Amino acid sequence: MFDLIIDFLFPRFCIGCGKYGTDLCKKCYRELSIAEQICPECGIESSMGWTHPKCQKKIGMDGLIAIYDYQDKTIRGLIDGIKFDFNKGLIKAMLKYFRFETGIEFDFLVPIPLHYYRENWRGFNQAEEIARVIEKGMKVPTKRILIRERKTKQQSLMGSRKEREENIRGAFEIREEDKKLLLEKRVLLIDDVFTSGADMRECTRVLKKAGVEMVWGLALAH
Ligand SMILES: [Zn+2]
Ligand SMILES: [Zn+2]
Numbered sequence: 001m002f003d004l005i006i007d008f009l010f011p012r013f014c015i016g017c018g019k020y021g022t023d024l025c026k027k028c029y030r031e032l033s034i035a036e037q038i039c040p041e042c043g044i045e046s047s048m049g050w051t052h053p054k055c056q057k058k059i060g061m062d063g064l065i066a067i068y069d070y071q072d073k074t075i076r077g078l079i080d081g082i083k084f085d086f087n088k089g090l091i092k093a094m095l096k097y098f099r100f101e102t103g104i105e106f107d108f109l110v111p112i113p114l115h116y117y118r119e120n121w122r123g124f125n126q127a128e129e130i131a132r133v134i135e136k137g138m139k140v141p142t143k144r145i146l147i148r149e150r151k152t153k154q155q156s157l158m159g160s161r162k163e164r165e166e167n168i169r170g171a172f173e174i175r176e177e178d179k180k181l182l183l184e185k186r187v188l189l190i191d192d193v194f195t196s197g198a199d200m201r202e203c204t205r206v207l208k209k210a211g212v213e214m215v216w217g218l219a220l221a222h
Pocket of ligand 2: 039
């Protein structure tokens with residue numbers, strides 16, 4: 001009954017093909033393009049998403065799991081639906097048949113924080129919502145260890161990689177009460193899209209300086 005009412009008030013249409021009654025139909029789900037795995041430090045293809053040996057740094061990322069290909073129009077539509085329509089159901093729809101077996105035992109999932117004014121306006125951080133879906137499958141707890149400190153310009157308006165990295169430098173801090181939790185821990189950072197990767201690399205830098213041993217990222221798409 002409840003479903004029926006929701007459907008009546010907000011009719012749902014498949015984001016891929018427009019079919020009535022669902023956010024993502026089975027056919028479109030099967031056709032979603034899976035991402036090629038890349039090295040999170042240089043952005044070039046890398047098997048299983050491991051950071052290339054030549055790109056490894058003490059305070060750099062150890063690897064990245066990117067699930068879908070952001071060039072796929074349906075994927076973009078789904079991610080926009082999560083971000084701008086706050087449709088949490090789309091996260092579940094995208095991850096429905098995934099089993100997260102990573103071979104690495106992570107201690108925490110850590111969502112990349114939004115700046116507080118954006119999160120307040122929406123009351124919704126899509127990275128955290130993604131973590132909440134994944135934590136169930138992985139049986140690893142989500143911890144909001146990071147906070148976003150100062151206002152940064154919209155990344156999409158910035159130019160080179162160097163400019164993006166300078167813009168984001170110092171933007172994240174660790175919650176005081178969580179600092180003691182981090183020594184030799186393994187963290188999986190969660191975000192919706194990995195584009196330049198500047199946010200994830202900066203979060204990694206902050207976490208590793210605080211004693212975290214290993215940092216991987218997981219993004220719905222890149
Ligand atoms: Zn469809
Ligand atoms: Zn690399």
